[in-house]
Amino acid sequence: MKSKAIGAVRNRSVGTQVKAKHSMSLFELILVGVGGIIGAGYFLGSGQPIRMAGPAVLLAFAIGGAITAQTIGALNTLAVDHPSPGAFKTYADAYLGKFTGYMQGWTYYITSILTIASEAVASAVFARLWLPSVPVWMLAAAFALIVLAINAFGVQNFGLVESVMSVVKIAALVGFIITIAIVIFAAHPATLGRTSASSSLTLFPTGISGLAQSMLIVIFCFAGIGVFGTAAVELKEPKHLDRGGIAVVTILTGLYMLSIAALLWIVPYRTVSTKASPFVQALMTAHLHTLAGILNAVILIASFSVMAGSVFSANQILVSLGRYREAPSLVSRTFGKRRVAYGALAFTTVGVAICIALSYVLPSSVYTFLISASSFLTFFNWFIMLLTLLAWKRKNKGKPISKLAFGQPAGTYVTMALILVMTGYALVEKSQRLGFFACLGIAAVIAIAYLFVRKQAHPPEA
Secondary structure: OHHHHHHHHHHHHHHHHHHOOOOEOHHHHHHHHHHHHOOHHHHHHOHHHHHHHHHHHHHHHHHHHHHHHHHHHHHHHHHHHOOOOOHHHHHHHHHHOHHHHHHHHHHHHHHHHHHHHHHHHHHHHHHOOOOOOOOHHHHHHHHHHHHHHHHHHOOOOHHHHHHHHHHHHHHHHHHHHHHHHHHHHHHOHHHHHHOHHHHOOOOOOOHHHHHHHHHHHHHHHHOOOOHHHHHHHHEOOHHHHHHHHHHHHHHHHHHHHHHHHHHHHHOOHHHOOOOOOHHHHHHHHOOOHHHHHHHHHHHHHHHHHHHHHHHHHHHHHHHHHHHOOOOOHHHHOOEOOOOEOHHHHHHHHHHHHHHHHHHHHOOOOHHHHHHHHHHHHHHHHHHHHHHHHHHHHHHOOOOOOOOOOOOOOHHHHHHHHHHHHHHHHHOOOHHHHHHHHHHHHHHHHHHHHHHHHOOOOOOOOO
16 A cells, blocks of 8 residues: 555655646745744743753754754655645655545644644734733734735735745844844943853752753744645756755854854853743843844744744645545635635634634743644654654665764654654753643544544545
Protein backbone atom coordinates (compact mmCIF):
# COMPACT_ATOMS: atom_id res chain seq x y z
CA MET A 1 0.00 0.00 0.00
CA LYS A 2 2.75 2.44 0.94
CA SER A 3 4.60 1.87 -2.33
CA LYS A 4 1.41 2.73 -4.24
CA ALA A 5 0.97 5.85 -2.13
CA ILE A 6 4.55 6.91 -2.84
CA GLY A 7 3.95 6.42 -6.55
CA ALA A 8 0.81 8.49 -6.32
CA VAL A 9 2.75 11.27 -4.60
CA ARG A 10 5.33 11.24 -7.37
CA ASN A 11 2.65 11.30 -10.08
CA ARG A 12 0.85 14.23 -8.50
CA SER A 13 4.18 15.94 -7.94
CA VAL A 14 5.05 15.74 -11.64
CA GLY A 15 1.70 17.20 -12.56
CA THR A 16 2.17 19.97 -10.03
CA GLN A 17 5.58 20.83 -11.38
CA VAL A 18 4.25 21.18 -14.89
CA LYS A 19 1.35 23.37 -13.86
CA ALA A 20 3.16 25.42 -11.25
CA LYS A 21 3.90 29.03 -12.04
CA HIS A 22 7.29 28.94 -10.30
CA SER A 23 6.72 32.56 -9.38
CA MET A 24 8.71 32.79 -6.13
CA SER A 25 12.31 33.97 -6.16
CA LEU A 26 14.91 32.89 -3.59
CA PHE A 27 14.86 36.37 -2.02
CA GLU A 28 11.06 36.23 -1.69
CA LEU A 29 11.29 32.79 -0.07
CA ILE A 30 13.73 34.16 2.52
CA LEU A 31 11.50 37.15 3.24
CA VAL A 32 8.36 35.05 3.54
CA GLY A 33 10.20 32.44 5.64
CA VAL A 34 11.66 34.92 8.13
CA GLY A 35 8.62 37.20 8.18
CA GLY A 36 6.18 34.33 8.56
CA ILE A 37 8.04 33.01 11.60
CA ILE A 38 8.86 36.22 13.49
CA GLY A 39 5.60 37.31 15.04
CA ALA A 40 4.05 38.97 18.04
CA GLY A 41 4.66 35.66 19.81
CA TYR A 42 8.40 36.35 19.85
CA PHE A 43 8.10 40.01 20.75
CA LEU A 44 5.81 39.12 23.67
CA GLY A 45 6.36 35.44 24.41
CA SER A 46 10.18 35.60 24.72
CA GLY A 47 9.77 37.07 28.19
CA GLN A 48 8.83 33.65 29.59
CA PRO A 49 11.93 31.67 28.49
CA ILE A 50 14.14 34.58 29.60
CA ARG A 51 12.65 34.40 33.10
CA MET A 52 12.95 30.60 33.13
CA ALA A 53 16.55 30.27 31.90
CA GLY A 54 18.20 33.65 32.51
CA PRO A 55 21.22 34.36 30.26
CA ALA A 56 21.22 30.65 29.31
CA VAL A 57 18.24 31.47 27.10
CA LEU A 58 20.83 32.43 24.46
CA LEU A 59 21.97 28.80 24.42
CA ALA A 60 18.31 27.73 24.28
CA PHE A 61 17.78 29.78 21.10
CA ALA A 62 20.97 28.31 19.58
CA ILE A 63 19.63 24.81 20.28
CA GLY A 64 16.24 25.87 18.91
CA GLY A 65 17.95 27.01 15.72
CA ALA A 66 19.70 23.63 15.34
CA ILE A 67 16.44 21.70 15.87
CA THR A 68 14.68 23.96 13.37
CA ALA A 69 17.47 23.38 10.85
CA GLN A 70 17.09 19.60 11.14
CA THR A 71 13.31 19.82 10.69
CA ILE A 72 13.51 22.15 7.69
CA GLY A 73 16.19 19.86 6.30
CA ALA A 74 13.82 16.90 6.54
CA LEU A 75 11.05 18.87 4.85
CA ASN A 76 13.35 20.21 2.11
CA THR A 77 14.72 16.76 1.33
CA LEU A 78 11.26 15.37 0.70
CA ALA A 79 10.00 18.50 -1.09
CA VAL A 80 12.89 18.52 -3.57
CA ASP A 81 12.55 14.78 -4.25
CA HIS A 82 8.85 15.07 -5.09
CA PRO A 83 7.22 18.49 -4.58
CA SER A 84 3.59 18.33 -3.56
CA PRO A 85 1.07 20.98 -2.48
CA GLY A 86 0.04 18.67 0.38
CA ALA A 87 3.65 18.75 1.62
CA PHE A 88 4.29 17.05 4.98
CA LYS A 89 0.78 15.59 5.20
CA THR A 90 1.24 13.92 1.80
CA TYR A 91 4.68 12.61 2.75
CA ALA A 92 3.50 11.20 6.08
CA ASP A 93 0.63 9.51 4.20
CA ALA A 94 3.03 7.91 1.74
CA TYR A 95 5.84 6.82 4.06
CA LEU A 96 4.19 6.32 7.47
CA GLY A 97 0.64 5.36 6.59
CA LYS A 98 -2.77 7.00 6.17
CA PHE A 99 -3.45 7.38 9.89
CA THR A 100 -0.18 9.24 10.52
CA GLY A 101 -0.82 11.51 7.55
CA TYR A 102 -4.32 12.17 8.84
CA MET A 103 -3.02 13.05 12.32
CA GLN A 104 -0.26 15.20 10.83
CA GLY A 105 -2.73 17.18 8.75
CA TRP A 106 -5.22 17.80 11.54
CA THR A 107 -2.64 18.63 14.22
CA TYR A 108 -0.98 21.11 11.84
CA TYR A 109 -4.39 22.69 11.24
CA ILE A 110 -5.11 22.96 14.99
CA THR A 111 -1.61 24.41 15.51
CA SER A 112 -2.40 27.10 12.92
CA ILE A 113 -5.67 27.92 14.73
CA LEU A 114 -3.82 28.28 18.03
CA THR A 115 -1.18 30.44 16.36
CA ILE A 116 -3.82 32.78 14.93
CA ALA A 117 -5.48 33.09 18.33
CA SER A 118 -2.19 33.61 20.20
CA GLU A 119 -1.11 36.31 17.73
CA ALA A 120 -4.49 38.01 18.13
CA VAL A 121 -4.19 37.94 21.94
CA ALA A 122 -0.59 39.19 21.76
CA SER A 123 -1.67 42.02 19.45
CA ALA A 124 -4.38 42.91 21.96
CA VAL A 125 -1.76 43.12 24.70
CA PHE A 126 0.30 45.52 22.58
CA ALA A 127 -2.76 47.63 21.74
CA ARG A 128 -3.59 48.04 25.42
CA LEU A 129 -0.57 50.35 25.70
CA TRP A 130 -2.90 52.93 24.13
CA LEU A 131 -6.27 51.40 25.03
CA PRO A 132 -5.80 50.15 28.60
CA SER A 133 -9.52 50.11 29.41
CA VAL A 134 -10.54 47.84 26.52
CA PRO A 135 -10.66 44.11 27.46
CA VAL A 136 -8.10 41.81 25.86
CA TRP A 137 -10.76 39.48 24.44
CA MET A 138 -12.50 42.36 22.65
CA LEU A 139 -9.31 43.66 21.01
CA ALA A 140 -8.22 40.12 20.10
CA ALA A 141 -11.58 39.42 18.48
CA ALA A 142 -11.38 42.66 16.49
CA PHE A 143 -7.90 41.89 15.17
CA ALA A 144 -8.83 38.32 14.26
CA LEU A 145 -11.94 39.50 12.41
CA ILE A 146 -9.89 41.97 10.36
CA VAL A 147 -7.47 39.24 9.26
CA LEU A 148 -10.28 36.79 8.49
CA ALA A 149 -12.04 39.48 6.45
CA ILE A 150 -8.85 40.10 4.46
CA ASN A 151 -8.73 36.41 3.58
CA ALA A 152 -12.44 36.42 2.71
CA PHE A 153 -12.47 39.48 0.46
CA GLY A 154 -8.81 39.70 -0.46
CA VAL A 155 -6.58 42.60 -1.36
CA GLN A 156 -4.50 43.10 -4.45
CA ASN A 157 -0.77 42.49 -4.17
CA PHE A 158 -1.18 40.77 -0.82
CA GLY A 159 2.10 38.97 -1.44
CA LEU A 160 3.81 42.34 -1.69
CA VAL A 161 2.24 43.40 1.60
CA GLU A 162 3.56 40.21 3.22
CA SER A 163 7.08 40.95 1.95
CA VAL A 164 6.92 44.53 3.21
CA MET A 165 5.77 43.34 6.65
CA SER A 166 8.68 40.89 6.72
CA VAL A 167 11.12 43.70 6.06
CA VAL A 168 9.44 45.80 8.77
CA LYS A 169 9.85 43.07 11.40
CA ILE A 170 13.47 42.39 10.49
CA ALA A 171 14.18 46.13 10.53
CA ALA A 172 12.50 46.45 13.94
CA LEU A 173 14.79 43.83 15.49
CA VAL A 174 17.91 45.21 13.79
CA GLY A 175 16.93 48.72 14.91
CA PHE A 176 16.44 47.50 18.47
CA ILE A 177 19.88 45.85 18.51
CA ILE A 178 21.59 48.97 17.13
CA THR A 179 19.70 51.28 19.50
CA ILE A 180 20.68 49.28 22.60
CA ALA A 181 24.28 49.13 21.38
CA ILE A 182 24.30 52.92 21.13
CA VAL A 183 22.73 53.24 24.58
CA ILE A 184 25.37 50.97 26.09
CA PHE A 185 28.51 52.18 24.37
CA ALA A 186 27.79 55.80 23.53
CA ALA A 187 24.68 57.69 24.52
CA HIS A 188 24.20 56.46 28.09
CA PRO A 189 27.36 54.78 29.39
CA ALA A 190 25.97 54.96 32.94
CA THR A 191 23.45 52.35 31.89
CA LEU A 192 26.21 49.75 32.09
CA GLY A 193 26.16 50.06 35.87
CA ARG A 194 22.66 48.68 36.14
CA THR A 195 22.58 46.04 33.44
CA SER A 196 21.81 42.41 34.05
CA ALA A 197 25.16 41.51 32.54
CA SER A 198 27.02 43.43 35.22
CA SER A 199 24.73 42.28 38.04
CA SER A 200 24.43 38.60 37.11
CA LEU A 201 27.27 36.95 35.26
CA THR A 202 25.99 33.43 35.95
CA LEU A 203 25.17 31.70 32.70
CA PHE A 204 22.86 29.12 34.30
CA PRO A 205 21.21 30.94 37.22
CA THR A 206 18.24 28.54 37.15
CA GLY A 207 20.27 25.44 36.31
CA ILE A 208 20.02 23.09 33.34
CA SER A 209 16.37 22.44 34.23
CA GLY A 210 15.53 26.11 33.66
CA LEU A 211 17.17 25.91 30.24
CA ALA A 212 15.24 22.75 29.37
CA GLN A 213 11.90 24.15 30.55
CA SER A 214 12.38 27.29 28.45
CA MET A 215 12.67 25.26 25.24
CA LEU A 216 8.91 24.85 24.77
CA ILE A 217 8.40 28.58 24.22
CA VAL A 218 11.70 28.90 22.32
CA ILE A 219 10.46 26.36 19.77
CA PHE A 220 7.22 28.36 19.49
CA CYS A 221 9.35 31.30 18.33
CA PHE A 222 10.70 29.11 15.49
CA ALA A 223 7.36 27.58 14.48
CA GLY A 224 5.86 28.43 11.10
CA ILE A 225 8.29 26.58 8.83
CA GLY A 226 5.46 25.16 6.71
CA VAL A 227 6.38 27.52 3.87
CA PHE A 228 9.21 25.14 2.95
CA GLY A 229 6.72 22.36 2.37
CA THR A 230 5.19 24.07 -0.66
CA ALA A 231 8.08 26.31 -1.70
CA ALA A 232 9.56 23.67 -4.01
CA VAL A 233 6.41 23.94 -6.12
CA GLU A 234 6.52 27.74 -6.21
CA LEU A 235 10.24 28.48 -6.50
CA LYS A 236 11.59 29.60 -9.87
CA GLU A 237 14.67 27.50 -9.08
CA PRO A 238 13.58 24.58 -6.84
CA LYS A 239 17.21 23.54 -6.40
CA HIS A 240 17.71 26.76 -4.38
CA LEU A 241 15.27 25.60 -1.69
CA ASP A 242 18.11 24.54 0.60
CA ARG A 243 19.87 27.87 0.23
CA GLY A 244 16.68 29.57 1.31
CA GLY A 245 16.37 27.29 4.34
CA ILE A 246 19.97 27.93 5.41
CA ALA A 247 19.47 31.69 5.08
CA VAL A 248 16.20 31.67 7.06
CA VAL A 249 17.60 29.59 9.95
CA THR A 250 20.79 31.69 10.10
CA ILE A 251 18.94 35.03 10.03
CA LEU A 252 16.33 33.93 12.57
CA THR A 253 18.81 32.47 15.05
CA GLY A 254 21.15 35.45 14.69
CA LEU A 255 18.39 38.04 15.17
CA TYR A 256 16.90 36.20 18.13
CA MET A 257 20.20 35.78 19.96
CA LEU A 258 21.48 39.30 19.29
CA SER A 259 18.20 41.01 20.24
CA ILE A 260 17.87 39.03 23.49
CA ALA A 261 21.53 39.64 24.34
CA ALA A 262 20.91 43.38 23.85
CA LEU A 263 17.78 43.18 26.00
CA LEU A 264 19.63 41.43 28.82
CA TRP A 265 22.18 44.25 28.94
CA ILE A 266 19.40 46.68 29.86
CA VAL A 267 16.89 44.63 31.85
CA PRO A 268 17.92 42.06 34.51
CA TYR A 269 16.40 38.71 33.54
CA ARG A 270 14.53 38.46 36.88
CA THR A 271 12.56 41.61 36.06
CA VAL A 272 11.77 40.87 32.41
CA SER A 273 8.05 41.27 31.82
CA THR A 274 5.84 38.35 30.80
CA LYS A 275 2.74 40.54 30.54
CA ALA A 276 4.09 43.09 28.04
CA SER A 277 6.80 43.09 25.38
CA PRO A 278 10.23 42.81 27.05
CA PHE A 279 11.69 44.74 24.11
CA VAL A 280 9.37 47.68 24.71
CA GLN A 281 10.22 47.35 28.41
CA ALA A 282 13.95 47.59 27.61
CA LEU A 283 13.47 50.80 25.62
CA MET A 284 11.34 52.23 28.42
CA THR A 285 14.10 51.35 30.93
CA ALA A 286 16.59 53.19 28.72
CA HIS A 287 14.22 56.22 28.79
CA LEU A 288 13.55 55.93 25.06
CA HIS A 289 9.79 56.26 25.40
CA THR A 290 9.16 57.51 21.87
CA LEU A 291 11.08 54.61 20.35
CA ALA A 292 9.23 52.22 22.67
CA GLY A 293 5.91 53.48 21.34
CA ILE A 294 7.11 53.18 17.74
CA LEU A 295 8.36 49.62 18.32
CA ASN A 296 5.04 48.71 19.95
CA ALA A 297 3.18 50.02 16.89
CA VAL A 298 5.51 48.20 14.47
CA ILE A 299 5.03 44.91 16.32
CA LEU A 300 1.26 45.38 16.32
CA ILE A 301 1.10 46.06 12.59
CA ALA A 302 3.59 43.37 11.63
CA SER A 303 1.78 40.71 13.64
CA PHE A 304 -1.02 40.90 11.09
CA SER A 305 1.24 39.28 8.51
CA VAL A 306 1.74 36.23 10.74
CA MET A 307 -1.99 35.98 11.42
CA ALA A 308 -2.84 36.36 7.73
CA GLY A 309 -0.24 33.76 6.77
CA SER A 310 -1.52 31.37 9.43
CA VAL A 311 -5.11 31.76 8.21
CA PHE A 312 -3.95 31.00 4.67
CA SER A 313 -1.93 27.95 5.81
CA ALA A 314 -4.79 26.68 7.97
CA ASN A 315 -7.25 26.93 5.08
CA GLN A 316 -4.81 25.26 2.68
CA ILE A 317 -4.29 22.22 4.89
CA LEU A 318 -8.03 22.02 5.65
CA VAL A 319 -8.85 22.08 1.94
CA SER A 320 -6.28 19.30 1.46
CA LEU A 321 -7.95 17.27 4.23
CA GLY A 322 -11.30 17.84 2.54
CA ARG A 323 -9.96 16.57 -0.76
CA TYR A 324 -8.65 13.48 1.00
CA ARG A 325 -12.16 13.07 2.46
CA GLU A 326 -10.68 13.37 5.94
CA ALA A 327 -12.72 16.51 6.63
CA PRO A 328 -16.25 17.59 5.61
CA SER A 329 -16.41 17.94 1.81
CA LEU A 330 -17.72 21.51 2.17
CA VAL A 331 -14.31 22.79 3.27
CA SER A 332 -12.67 21.82 -0.05
CA ARG A 333 -15.18 23.63 -2.25
CA THR A 334 -14.26 27.00 -3.72
CA PHE A 335 -16.63 29.78 -4.72
CA GLY A 336 -16.59 32.94 -6.82
CA LYS A 337 -14.17 34.21 -9.41
CA ARG A 338 -11.27 34.13 -6.97
CA ARG A 339 -12.04 30.52 -5.99
CA VAL A 340 -12.11 31.25 -2.24
CA ALA A 341 -12.72 28.24 0.03
CA TYR A 342 -15.38 29.90 2.16
CA GLY A 343 -16.26 26.60 3.84
CA ALA A 344 -12.71 26.23 5.14
CA LEU A 345 -12.65 29.91 6.14
CA ALA A 346 -15.90 29.51 8.10
CA PHE A 347 -14.49 26.41 9.83
CA THR A 348 -11.32 28.34 10.74
CA THR A 349 -13.35 31.31 12.00
CA VAL A 350 -15.24 29.07 14.44
CA GLY A 351 -11.98 27.56 15.71
CA VAL A 352 -10.38 30.97 16.27
CA ALA A 353 -13.53 32.25 17.98
CA ILE A 354 -13.46 29.35 20.46
CA CYS A 355 -9.80 30.02 21.29
CA ILE A 356 -10.30 33.77 21.71
CA ALA A 357 -13.31 33.11 23.94
CA LEU A 358 -10.79 31.65 26.38
CA SER A 359 -9.29 35.14 26.78
CA TYR A 360 -12.63 36.14 28.28
CA VAL A 361 -12.86 33.09 30.55
CA LEU A 362 -9.13 32.90 31.45
CA PRO A 363 -7.83 36.45 30.84
CA SER A 364 -4.69 36.10 32.97
CA SER A 365 -3.38 32.80 31.60
CA VAL A 366 -4.85 32.43 28.12
CA TYR A 367 -1.71 33.52 26.26
CA THR A 368 0.49 31.00 28.08
CA PHE A 369 -2.11 28.31 27.41
CA LEU A 370 -2.32 29.10 23.69
CA ILE A 371 1.42 29.14 23.04
CA SER A 372 2.01 26.06 25.23
CA ALA A 373 -0.67 24.05 23.43
CA SER A 374 0.61 25.26 20.05
CA SER A 375 4.18 24.33 20.99
CA PHE A 376 3.29 20.79 22.11
CA LEU A 377 1.50 20.23 18.79
CA THR A 378 4.53 21.68 16.99
CA PHE A 379 6.71 19.13 18.78
CA PHE A 380 4.43 16.38 17.47
CA ASN A 381 4.46 17.73 13.90
CA TRP A 382 8.23 18.13 13.84
CA PHE A 383 8.77 14.65 15.30
CA ILE A 384 6.63 13.15 12.53
CA MET A 385 8.51 15.15 9.86
CA LEU A 386 11.80 13.74 11.15
CA LEU A 387 10.35 10.22 11.32
CA THR A 388 9.15 10.63 7.74
CA LEU A 389 12.69 11.53 6.63
CA LEU A 390 14.02 8.31 8.18
CA ALA A 391 11.35 6.29 6.37
CA TRP A 392 12.18 8.10 3.10
CA LYS A 393 15.90 7.33 3.56
CA ARG A 394 15.22 3.61 3.85
CA LYS A 395 13.48 3.61 0.46
CA ASN A 396 15.77 6.13 -1.28
CA LYS A 397 19.32 5.14 -0.43
CA GLY A 398 21.93 7.22 -2.19
CA LYS A 399 19.65 10.19 -2.94
CA PRO A 400 20.86 13.65 -1.84
CA ILE A 401 19.80 14.96 1.56
CA SER A 402 19.46 18.61 2.58
CA LYS A 403 22.56 20.18 4.15
CA LEU A 404 20.34 21.40 6.96
CA ALA A 405 19.71 17.78 8.01
CA PHE A 406 23.38 17.54 8.99
CA GLY A 407 25.05 14.54 10.63
CA GLN A 408 22.76 11.89 9.16
CA PRO A 409 21.33 9.70 10.51
CA ALA A 410 22.58 10.59 14.00
CA GLY A 411 21.45 14.21 13.62
CA THR A 412 17.84 13.16 13.09
CA TYR A 413 17.85 10.69 15.99
CA VAL A 414 19.42 13.24 18.36
CA THR A 415 16.86 15.86 17.34
CA MET A 416 13.98 13.46 17.92
CA ALA A 417 15.41 12.56 21.34
CA LEU A 418 15.73 16.26 22.22
CA ILE A 419 12.07 16.84 21.32
CA LEU A 420 11.01 14.03 23.67
CA VAL A 421 13.23 15.34 26.48
CA MET A 422 11.96 18.90 26.02
CA THR A 423 8.37 17.68 26.15
CA GLY A 424 9.07 15.97 29.49
CA TYR A 425 10.83 19.00 30.99
CA ALA A 426 8.07 21.34 29.85
CA LEU A 427 5.63 19.43 32.04
CA VAL A 428 7.63 20.45 35.11
CA GLU A 429 6.38 24.01 34.56
CA LYS A 430 2.88 24.13 36.03
CA SER A 431 1.66 26.87 33.66
CA GLN A 432 2.45 24.66 30.65
CA ARG A 433 0.71 21.48 31.79
CA LEU A 434 -2.77 22.68 30.85
CA GLY A 435 -1.63 23.11 27.25
CA PHE A 436 -0.23 19.56 27.24
CA PHE A 437 -3.42 17.98 28.56
CA ALA A 438 -5.46 20.03 26.09
CA CYS A 439 -3.28 18.62 23.30
CA LEU A 440 -3.84 15.08 24.55
CA GLY A 441 -7.58 15.70 24.47
CA ILE A 442 -7.39 17.17 20.95
CA ALA A 443 -5.28 14.22 19.74
CA ALA A 444 -7.77 11.77 21.24
CA VAL A 445 -10.71 13.46 19.50
CA ILE A 446 -8.85 13.49 16.16
CA ALA A 447 -7.89 9.82 16.53
CA ILE A 448 -11.44 8.77 17.42
CA ALA A 449 -12.80 10.74 14.44
CA TYR A 450 -10.53 8.69 12.18
CA LEU A 451 -12.62 5.62 12.94
CA PHE A 452 -15.49 7.30 11.09
CA VAL A 453 -13.55 8.62 8.08
CA ARG A 454 -10.96 5.92 7.40
CA LYS A 455 -13.18 3.92 5.02
CA GLN A 456 -14.04 6.88 2.81
CA ALA A 457 -10.62 8.58 2.99
CA HIS A 458 -8.43 8.35 -0.10
CA PRO A 459 -5.96 10.58 -1.96
CA PRO A 460 -7.47 13.01 -4.49
CA GLU A 461 -7.20 12.18 -8.16
CA ALA A 462 -4.08 13.42 -9.93
